[in-house]
Amino acid sequence: SAVISQKPSRDICQRGTSLTIQCQVDSQVTMMFWYRQQPGQSLTLIATANQGSEATYESGFVIDKFPISRPNLTFSTLTVSNMSPEDSSIYLCSVETGNVKNIQYFGAGTRLSVL
Amino acid sequence: GQNIDQPTEMTATEGAIVQINCTYQTSGFNGLFWYQQHAGEAPTFLSYNVLDGLEEKGRFSSFLSRSKGYSYLLLKELQMKDSASYLCAVSPNDYKLSFGAGTTVTVRA
Numbered sequence: 001s002a003v004i005s006q007k008p009s010r011d012i013c014q015r016g017t018s019l020t021i022q023c024q025v026d027s028q029v030t031m032m033f034w035y036r037q038q039p040g041q042s043l044t045l046i047a048t049a050n051q052g053s054e055a056t057y058e059s060g061f062v063i064d065k066f067p068i069s070r071p072n073l074t075f076s077t078l079t080v081s082n083m084s085p086e087d088s089s090i091y092l093c094s095v096e097t098g099n100v101k102n103i104q105y106f107g108a109g110t111r112l113s114v115l
Numbered sequence: 116g117q118n119i120d121q122p123t124e125m126t127a128t129e130g131a132i133v134q135i136n137c138t139y140q141t142s143g144f145n146g147l148f149w150y151q152q153h154a155g156e157a158p159t160f161l162s163y164n165v166l167d168g169l170e171e172k173g174r175f176s177s178f179l180s181r182s183k184g185y186s187y188l189l190l191k192e193l194q195m196k197d198s199a200s201y202l203c204a205v206s207p208n209d210y211k212l213s214f215g216a217g218t219t220v221t222v223r224a
Contacts, residue, residue: 001160031210042202042214043158092157102146102206106157 002027002097006107013083013114020079021110023093028073030098034066037090037109046091049076083114117141119215121203126221127193135188135218137203145206149177149188152200152217161201162188190220198222 003026013019023032031050035043047055047068055068069077080087090111094104118140127133139147146165150158164170164179164186176189190197203215 033212042216045211045213048210096210102210102212103148103160103163104212105160108157111155 002029002095002105004093004095004105004107006093006110008110009108010111011113013112015084015114017083018079018081019083019112020077021091021093023076023078023107025074025095027097029095030073031096032070032076033094033096033104034068034076034078035092035094035106037092039089043092046078080112083112085114088112088114117205117207117213119203119205119213121201121215121218123216124219124221126223129193129195129222129224131193133190133193133220135190135201135203135220137186137188137215139184139186139203139205139215141205141207141213143207144181145208147177147179147186148204148206148212149175149186150202150204150214152202154199158202193222195222195224 005024007022033048034046037043045058046061047057049055049068049070051070051073067079090109092106092109094106096104121137148163149161151161152158162177164177169178174191179186198221200217200219202217204212206212
Protein backbone atom coordinates (compact mmCIF):
# COMPACT_ATOMS: atom_id res chain seq x y z
CA SER A 1 0.00 0.00 0.00
CA ALA A 2 0.97 3.67 0.21
CA VAL A 3 0.54 6.54 2.64
CA ILE A 4 -1.12 9.47 0.93
CA SER A 5 -1.34 12.94 2.47
CA GLN A 6 -3.83 15.37 1.04
CA LYS A 7 -4.06 19.07 1.90
CA PRO A 8 -6.17 20.92 2.79
CA SER A 9 -8.58 18.51 4.43
CA ARG A 10 -11.40 20.99 4.02
CA ASP A 11 -11.98 24.54 2.88
CA ILE A 12 -14.76 27.05 2.40
CA CYS A 13 -14.23 29.28 -0.60
CA GLN A 14 -15.93 32.19 -2.29
CA ARG A 15 -17.45 31.97 -5.73
CA GLY A 16 -15.00 32.93 -8.49
CA THR A 17 -11.85 32.02 -6.57
CA SER A 18 -9.52 29.05 -7.09
CA LEU A 19 -8.24 26.39 -4.72
CA THR A 20 -5.20 24.18 -5.16
CA ILE A 21 -5.24 20.76 -3.53
CA GLN A 22 -2.00 18.94 -2.84
CA CYS A 23 -1.38 15.21 -2.80
CA GLN A 24 1.86 13.76 -1.41
CA VAL A 25 2.77 10.05 -1.48
CA ASP A 26 5.39 8.34 0.67
CA SER A 27 6.82 6.38 -2.26
CA GLN A 28 7.41 6.91 -5.96
CA VAL A 29 4.40 6.01 -8.07
CA THR A 30 3.81 6.23 -11.78
CA MET A 31 0.09 6.79 -11.81
CA MET A 32 -1.89 9.28 -9.74
CA PHE A 33 -5.57 9.98 -10.13
CA TRP A 34 -7.97 12.73 -9.13
CA TYR A 35 -11.61 11.99 -8.32
CA ARG A 36 -14.66 13.97 -7.33
CA GLN A 37 -17.29 12.61 -4.97
CA GLN A 38 -20.43 14.70 -4.76
CA PRO A 39 -22.64 14.35 -1.69
CA GLY A 40 -24.19 10.91 -1.46
CA GLN A 41 -22.66 9.78 -4.72
CA SER A 42 -19.83 7.56 -5.84
CA LEU A 43 -16.46 8.53 -7.19
CA THR A 44 -16.07 10.11 -10.61
CA LEU A 45 -12.64 10.18 -12.20
CA ILE A 46 -11.55 13.69 -13.18
CA ALA A 47 -8.15 12.94 -14.67
CA THR A 48 -5.09 10.73 -14.63
CA ALA A 49 -1.78 12.43 -13.84
CA ASN A 50 1.47 10.86 -14.99
CA GLN A 51 4.83 12.40 -14.29
CA GLY A 52 6.40 14.01 -17.32
CA SER A 53 3.27 14.23 -19.43
CA GLU A 54 0.04 16.18 -19.62
CA ALA A 55 -2.84 14.92 -17.52
CA THR A 56 -5.51 12.91 -19.29
CA TYR A 57 -9.00 14.25 -18.58
CA GLU A 58 -12.25 12.32 -18.56
CA SER A 59 -15.31 13.37 -20.48
CA GLY A 60 -16.90 16.40 -18.86
CA PHE A 61 -13.70 17.69 -17.27
CA VAL A 62 -11.36 20.20 -18.90
CA ILE A 63 -7.89 21.47 -18.16
CA ASP A 64 -8.94 25.10 -17.87
CA LYS A 65 -11.29 24.25 -15.03
CA PHE A 66 -9.15 21.59 -13.33
CA PRO A 67 -5.46 22.20 -14.10
CA ILE A 68 -3.20 19.47 -12.73
CA SER A 69 0.50 19.43 -12.05
CA ARG A 70 2.69 16.36 -11.59
CA PRO A 71 6.24 17.64 -11.07
CA ASN A 72 7.68 14.37 -9.72
CA LEU A 73 6.82 10.79 -8.80
CA THR A 74 5.57 11.59 -5.29
CA PHE A 75 3.50 14.76 -5.69
CA SER A 76 0.57 16.19 -7.61
CA THR A 77 -1.77 19.15 -7.38
CA LEU A 78 -5.31 19.72 -8.61
CA THR A 79 -6.64 23.25 -8.92
CA VAL A 80 -10.36 23.95 -8.96
CA SER A 81 -10.61 27.21 -10.89
CA ASN A 82 -13.24 29.95 -10.95
CA MET A 83 -15.32 28.04 -8.44
CA SER A 84 -19.11 28.00 -8.27
CA PRO A 85 -21.39 26.33 -5.70
CA GLU A 86 -21.70 23.36 -8.08
CA ASP A 87 -18.04 22.59 -7.40
CA SER A 88 -18.84 21.86 -3.75
CA SER A 89 -17.69 18.28 -3.38
CA ILE A 90 -15.05 16.00 -1.95
CA TYR A 91 -11.92 15.77 -4.07
CA LEU A 92 -9.73 12.72 -3.63
CA CYS A 93 -6.39 11.71 -5.01
CA SER A 94 -5.36 8.12 -5.41
CA VAL A 95 -2.28 6.22 -6.51
CA GLU A 96 -1.58 2.90 -8.11
CA THR A 97 1.55 1.43 -6.60
CA GLY A 98 2.03 -1.21 -9.25
CA ASN A 99 2.48 -3.99 -6.70
CA VAL A 100 -0.84 -5.52 -7.72
CA LYS A 101 -2.12 -4.14 -10.94
CA ASN A 102 -4.86 -1.52 -10.78
CA ILE A 103 -5.34 -1.47 -7.02
CA GLN A 104 -5.66 2.18 -6.06
CA TYR A 105 -5.07 3.67 -2.64
CA PHE A 106 -6.80 6.87 -1.67
CA GLY A 107 -6.00 9.99 0.26
CA ALA A 108 -8.42 11.20 2.93
CA GLY A 109 -9.93 13.76 0.57
CA THR A 110 -10.52 17.50 0.53
CA ARG A 111 -14.02 18.62 1.46
CA LEU A 112 -14.73 21.80 -0.51
CA SER A 113 -17.66 24.12 0.06
CA VAL A 114 -18.19 27.04 -2.31
CA LEU A 115 -20.40 29.90 -1.16
CA GLY B 116 -19.29 3.40 -21.46
CA GLN B 117 -19.41 1.58 -18.19
CA ASN B 118 -22.51 0.43 -16.34
CA ILE B 119 -22.11 -0.85 -12.79
CA ASP B 120 -25.16 -1.64 -10.66
CA GLN B 121 -25.41 -2.40 -6.98
CA PRO B 122 -28.21 -1.99 -4.44
CA THR B 123 -28.49 1.37 -2.75
CA GLU B 124 -29.00 0.21 0.82
CA MET B 125 -28.96 -2.95 2.93
CA THR B 126 -29.65 -3.49 6.61
CA ALA B 127 -28.56 -6.47 8.69
CA THR B 128 -28.20 -7.52 12.30
CA GLU B 129 -24.95 -7.77 14.19
CA GLY B 130 -23.50 -11.27 13.80
CA ALA B 131 -25.40 -11.97 10.61
CA ILE B 132 -24.22 -12.32 7.00
CA VAL B 133 -24.87 -9.85 4.21
CA GLN B 134 -24.26 -10.32 0.49
CA ILE B 135 -23.85 -7.25 -1.72
CA ASN B 136 -24.35 -7.95 -5.41
CA CYS B 137 -22.76 -6.06 -8.26
CA THR B 138 -23.48 -6.46 -11.95
CA TYR B 139 -21.46 -4.76 -14.62
CA GLN B 140 -21.28 -4.10 -18.32
CA THR B 141 -17.96 -2.60 -19.37
CA SER B 142 -16.04 -2.09 -22.57
CA GLY B 143 -13.17 -4.18 -21.23
CA PHE B 144 -12.29 -6.11 -18.11
CA ASN B 145 -9.07 -6.01 -16.16
CA GLY B 146 -10.36 -6.84 -12.68
CA LEU B 147 -13.12 -6.14 -10.18
CA PHE B 148 -12.54 -4.39 -6.87
CA TRP B 149 -14.45 -3.81 -3.67
CA TYR B 150 -13.80 -0.80 -1.46
CA GLN B 151 -15.18 0.14 1.93
CA GLN B 152 -15.88 3.77 2.72
CA HIS B 153 -16.92 5.00 6.14
CA ALA B 154 -18.76 8.31 6.23
CA GLY B 155 -16.35 11.21 5.80
CA GLU B 156 -13.36 8.97 5.13
CA ALA B 157 -11.39 7.76 2.15
CA PRO B 158 -12.28 4.49 0.41
CA THR B 159 -10.13 1.60 1.57
CA PHE B 160 -9.32 -1.41 -0.58
CA LEU B 161 -11.02 -4.67 0.42
CA SER B 162 -10.66 -7.19 -2.37
CA TYR B 163 -9.70 -7.86 -5.95
CA ASN B 164 -10.94 -10.52 -8.38
CA VAL B 165 -9.65 -11.04 -11.88
CA LEU B 166 -10.41 -14.75 -12.32
CA ASP B 167 -13.72 -16.51 -11.74
CA GLY B 168 -14.30 -17.81 -8.27
CA LEU B 169 -14.21 -16.90 -4.63
CA GLU B 170 -11.50 -14.93 -2.85
CA GLU B 171 -11.64 -15.15 0.93
CA LYS B 172 -10.01 -12.72 3.30
CA GLY B 173 -11.07 -13.15 6.91
CA ARG B 174 -14.70 -12.17 7.41
CA PHE B 175 -14.92 -10.78 3.88
CA SER B 176 -15.17 -12.80 0.67
CA SER B 177 -15.63 -11.69 -2.91
CA PHE B 178 -16.89 -13.73 -5.84
CA LEU B 179 -16.62 -13.13 -9.56
CA SER B 180 -18.29 -14.60 -12.64
CA ARG B 181 -16.91 -12.91 -15.72
CA SER B 182 -19.32 -14.64 -18.12
CA LYS B 183 -22.28 -13.28 -16.14
CA GLY B 184 -20.78 -9.87 -15.44
CA TYR B 185 -21.48 -10.48 -11.78
CA SER B 186 -19.74 -10.18 -8.45
CA TYR B 187 -20.72 -10.22 -4.83
CA LEU B 188 -19.11 -9.18 -1.57
CA LEU B 189 -19.97 -11.37 1.41
CA LEU B 190 -19.61 -9.95 4.89
CA LYS B 191 -19.78 -12.54 7.66
CA GLU B 192 -20.16 -12.17 11.43
CA LEU B 193 -21.23 -8.58 10.98
CA GLN B 194 -19.95 -6.03 13.47
CA MET B 195 -21.20 -2.53 14.13
CA LYS B 196 -18.00 -1.12 12.62
CA ASP B 197 -18.95 -2.73 9.29
CA SER B 198 -21.63 -0.05 8.83
CA ALA B 199 -20.28 1.78 5.80
CA SER B 200 -20.67 2.24 2.08
CA TYR B 201 -19.31 -0.57 -0.10
CA LEU B 202 -18.18 0.37 -3.58
CA CYS B 203 -17.92 -2.04 -6.49
CA ALA B 204 -15.39 -0.91 -9.10
CA VAL B 205 -14.36 -2.40 -12.42
CA SER B 206 -11.15 -1.78 -14.29
CA PRO B 207 -12.07 -1.65 -17.97
CA ASN B 208 -8.48 -1.25 -19.09
CA ASP B 209 -4.94 -1.13 -17.87
CA TYR B 210 -5.28 1.45 -15.15
CA LYS B 211 -8.69 3.12 -14.74
CA LEU B 212 -11.38 2.26 -12.24
CA SER B 213 -15.09 2.85 -12.81
CA PHE B 214 -17.11 2.89 -9.61
CA GLY B 215 -20.67 1.89 -8.91
CA ALA B 216 -22.86 4.19 -6.84
CA GLY B 217 -22.14 2.25 -3.66
CA THR B 218 -24.24 0.22 -1.22
CA THR B 219 -24.81 1.64 2.24
CA VAL B 220 -24.83 -1.16 4.80
CA THR B 221 -26.34 -0.48 8.19
CA VAL B 222 -25.62 -2.97 10.96
CA ARG B 223 -28.14 -3.00 13.80
CA ALA B 224 -27.65 -4.41 17.26
